[in-house]
Amino acid sequence: MTSYKFSQEELSQFSRYVYETFQDIAVTSHMIHWRRHGCLLEETVKTTGIKMCGEPFSQYIVGSQSEGSTTDGMNSDTDYFYSHCDHLVVLEEKEWRWGKWNLLAFEDEETPPQFYKLRRMEHDRLGYVTEPLLSTDVVDDQGRVLMSNKWLDEHMESTFGHLVQHKCTTRGPQVSQGGLISHGPSRSWTEKIDFVHALPCATLPEECQFLFQRPRPGHWPKPKTLEYARQCPAFFVQQGPANTLIEVRVLQWRLSTTLIERQLMFDLNEVQMLVYILLKMMRVCYIKPQFDDNLSTFHFKTAMMFTIETHSPDIWRKDNIVACTTYCFNTLLRWIKLRYCPHFTTKGVNIFDGKLSRHELQQLESVIMQIRDNIVWYICNLEMDMFGLRIMDKMGIRVMPFIIKNARRKNIQKIQKKIIGNVSNVKSTLIEEVALQYNRMGPDEAQQRVTLQLQLLRSMQATGSDLEREAASLYIPYLYGYLASIRASLCIASNQPVTQDIHQLYHLSLKGDLMSGKLKYASMLYCSGQYAKAAQMLTHCEGLLGPDVAHYCGCIGREYEFQSERYLEKGLNTNIADLLRTSSTVCIKFSIYELPCVPEHLQYEMYRTQTQEDRKKRYREHGWMDQVVIDCQPFLYYLQFLVYTQMGQPYRQLKAMQNQGDYFTCLKQKQIRGHGDTAANVLAHCIELVDWSNFSNMAWKRYQMSIRTYPNNNAAWIHLIRLFRKHFV
Numbered sequence: 001m002t003s004y005k006f007s008q009e010e011l012s013q014f015s016r017y018v019y020e021t022f023q024d025i026a027v028t029s030h031m032i033h034w035r036r037h038g039c040l041l042e043e044t045v046k047t048t049g050i051k052m053c054g055e056p057f058s059q060y061i062v063g064s065q066s067e068g069s070t071t072d073g074m075n076s077d078t079d080y081f082y083s084h085c086d087h088l089v090v091l092e093e094k095e096w097r098w099g100k101w102n103l104l105a106f107e108d109e110e111t112p113p114q115f116y117k118l119r120r121m122e123h124d125r126l127g128y129v130t131e132p133l134l135s136t137d138v139v140d141d142q143g144r145v146l147m148s149n150k151w152l153d154e155h156m157e158s159t160f161g162h163l164v165q166h167k168c169t170t171r172g173p174q175v176s177q178g179g180l181i182s183h184g185p186s187r188s189w190t191e192k193i194d195f196v197h198a199l200p201c202a203t204l205p206e207e208c209q210f211l212f213q214r215p216r217p218g219h220w221p222k223p224k225t226l227e228y229a230r231q232c233p234a235f236f237v238q239q240g241p242a243n244t245l246i247e248v249r250v251l252q253w254r255l256s257t258t259l260i261e262r263q264l265m266f267d268l269n270e271v272q273m274l275v276y277i278l279l280k281m282m283r284v285c286y287i288k289p290q291f292d293d294n295l296s297t298f299h300f301k302t303a304m305m306f307t308i309e310t311h312s313p314d315i316w317r318k319d320n321i322v323a324c325t326t327y328c329f330n331t332l333l334r335w336i337k338l339r340y341c342p343h344f345t346t347k348g349v350n351i352f353d354g355k356l357s358r359h360e361l362q363q364l365e366s367v368i369m370q371i372r373d374n375i376v377w378y379i380c381n382l383e384m385d386m387f388g389l390r391i392m393d394k395m396g397i398r399v400m401p402f403i404i405k406n407a408r409r410k411n412i413q414k415i416q417k418k419i420i421g422n423v424s425n426v427k428s429t430l431i432e433e434v435a436l437q438y439n440r441m442g443p444d445e446a447q448q449r450v451t452l453q454l455q456l457l458r459s460m461q462a463t464g465s466d467l468e469r470e471a472a473s474l475y476i477p478y479l480y481g482y483l484a485s486i487r488a489s490l491c492i493a494s495n496q497p498v499t500q501d502i503h504q505l506y507h508l509s510l511k512g513d514l515m516s517g518k519l520k521y522a523s524m525l526y527c528s529g530q531y532a533k534a535a536q537m538l539t540h541c542e543g544l545l546g547p548d549v550a551h552y553c554g555c556i557g558r559e560y561e562f563q564s565e566r567y568l569e570k571g572l573n574t575n576i577a578d579l580l581r582t583s584s585t586v587c588i589k590f591s592i593y594e595l596p597c598v599p600e601h602l603q604y605e606m607y608r609t610q611t612q613e614d615r616k617k618r619y620r621e622h623g624w625m626d627q628v629v630i631d632c633q634p635f636l637y638y639l640q641f642l643v644y645t646q647m648g649q650p651y652r653q654l655k656a657m658q659n660q661g662d663y664f665t666c667l668k669q670k671q672i673r674g675h676g677d678t679a680a681n682v683l684a685h686c687i688e689l690v691d692w693s694n695f696s697n698m699a700w701k702r703y704q705m706s707i708r709t710y711p712n713n714n715a716a717w718i719h720l721i722r723l724f725r726k727h728f729v
């Protein structure tokens with residue numbers, strides 16, 4: 001290809017087109033920050049929930065999703081990073097801490113830079129363990145007990161192995177023995193998500209201090225960023241050095257500074273982020289087909305960071321995007337020629353090692369030179385997100401008349417749907433975990449546990465970061481709801497009136513989301529015979545339904561999300577936690593100690609798992625089936641039906657049943673999920689209660705319909721047997 005020499009003016013104009021094209025596909029400063037905030041909220045909600053459950057983990061979302069360095073067409077996976085806070089890797093004996101699973105990191109002749117072996121220490125006294133603690137531990141020839149990097153694999157495989165769908169991956173058949181997909185330190189059941197489990201380091205190793213000590217021009221990273229980065233721990237992840245024997249590899253752990261790197265990426269300005277995204281797009285389109293992931297995003301990220309550090313901050317302008325991209329390619333080329341690519345945060349590491357052979361580096365050199373010297377041509381030919389076509393359209397070259405010029409709105413909505421849905425699901429899943437823990441305790445212990453959890457959340461609200469306050473605000477109302485409902489259940493079960501302080505607790509529970517707290521309250525009012533009050537609350541709830549309300553259900557096997565355009569529009573300028581509290585509903589869950597606050601017919605849902613076949617179809621993630629779970633709308637209509645029946649208001653009673661029927665028809669027509677089986681079961685009960693001739697036949701049909709949708713773990717079986725006995729026995 002002969003290079004055409006563009007004038008400075010032409011390149012500036014082209015850079016502006018690149019910038020505008022990013023705007024058109026929703027890669028804007030606002031969306032990068034919106035996405036970042038959403039990811040950080042999701043991880044804080046998750047970590048807060050894990051803390052409530054008393055588990056020793058923290059979760060982080062790292063990589064492109066939290067950085068915001070992705071586009072719709074890039075289809076990036078999500079990288080979850082779990083820190084096992086009950087472990088502590090020490091670099092010297094004096095760092096040992098009581099009560100932790102301490103491990104001493106050391107290097108020897110087998111460990112290349114960035115890799116360590118971890119020797120097990122006692123957790124209750126300073127000293128070394130002499131016998132293996134896990135079946136994967138290895139005793140070396142000096143009698144040291146070493147922790148293998150396969151320590152979690154068996155557990156992960158037995159817990160998640162059944163979820164693996166595609167064993168042959170696009171990144172090569174890297175499937176571990178039990179079936180999980182493994183890329184580097186990640187173990188996952190799907191290509192869309194990477195899970196890395198990591199052990200935190202007590203202090204930052206010497207080689208990582210390098211980031212804070214080496215001389216630099218000083219304009220980047222900002223001092224504040226370096227301060228935050230210095231507070232981030234380093235970790236050890238489950239990855240041994242490539243190109244070594246498996247026996248050697250499993251005993252080594254790679255040092256990871258992923259949280260430090262994340263802080264640095266958060267310090268990129270808009271143009272720098274766009275240049276980085278452009279580099280990533282070019283890697284996927286032009287380099288990956290030939291070199292797979294051997295020249296990875298991480299190499300480009302490193303080149304980007306060194307380029308920012310060494311170039312003047314003035315170059316990062318909208319009209320200079322193309323030149324900046326060229327500078328990054330230059331940085332990378334310099335290293336390829338040297339066959340040495342330094343790590344940005346860790347001294348003495350060549351990140352080409354184990355990734356690219358000398359021969360491949362030679363080939364890569366000419367490929368990258370070719371791209372750098374013809375960068376405009378390569379950008380114009382980017383197929384991802386129809387990027388090239390969009391730019392040519394701006395240049396007046398009408399290549400495809402049907403091109404969707406502005407994908408901005410559609411892409412913004414996609415990002416919102418994913419992120420808001422994730423936060424909602426994480427919250428619901430953790431609330432479910434918490435409630436399942438209550439199921440395993442006595443009612444008194446459950447109350448004590450809720451009270452302690454509320455204390456934790458309250459203190460987080462008082463002294464935590466903004467994100468922690470937001471996360472706590474999402475949980476607090478639900479916990480008040482459980483506390484109120486458990487106490488009210490004790491009153492109802494012993495025929496005592498529900499006391500004023502319990503009503504007070506219910507009032508604190510009403511604002512977790514738009515409706516589930518209110519419906520729980522209404523359900524208690526119905527079960528304790530306070531029909532007029534219940535009817536009032538239900539009328540209020542009915543008035544809240546509308547086109548800008550979203551519905552979520554994250555129960556595995558019944559996942560359902562509905563987010564209208566109006567809801568998403570509102571979401572752009574509303575804080576995500578506020579949006580979930582004021583404009584979203586989630587399915588309602590009752591734990592075992594709340595059954596007296598649940599209408600009797602609905603209580604059967606708690607016992608949906610009856611047969612051996614049912615048990616075979618259940619996995620760990622189906623814990624929700626041990627609770628009564630129903631979606632808000634059918635519960636609203638069902639409660640209205642029951643309340644108006646008690647109040648002797650047949651017109652309203654039938655109206656509620658009709659609404660229930662309409663909801664069910666809509667559910668069927670749209671083939672959507674959610675708890676459709678339970679919706680059918682309560683509709684059938686309404687039909688049973690009306691008790692007109694032929695109606696029990698119709699109820700029978702509804703239960704059958706429910707079973708046809710979900711043949712296992714469905715309470716409809718119990719109702720069919722009940723109806724059968726009623727008529728024939």
Ligand SMILES: [Zn+2]
Binds near residue numbers: 554
């Ligand atoms: Zn659900």
